[in-house]
Amino acid sequence: MKLQREVQIVNRLGLHARACAKLVKTANQFESDIVLHQNEHQADAKSIMGLMMLAATQGTRLTVITSGADAEDAMTQVQHLINNRFEEDE
DSSP states (O other), X not given: OEEEEEEEOOXXXXXXXXXXXXXXXXXTTOSSEEEEEETTEEEETTOHHHHHHTOOOTTOEEEEEEESTTXXXXXXXXXXXXXXXXXXXX
């Protein structure tokens, strides 16, 4: 199964180190491949360095693509984490 959805980074600090670490931790719970696209750039959600290279600030729109046996659950969890501001107060 392959899913694709657009998300927006809503937390004030954007996709900074702590947020990237939480996203990697979430992504590694799944067998599926999880890739984030920003324009011509892409990053494996299981790679903290790749995610940080996106330099996604607040308001950045990303396309999340999940593919594999548990793609639907992976997409749900990644969207939830991003929409919940990576569990940060701001």
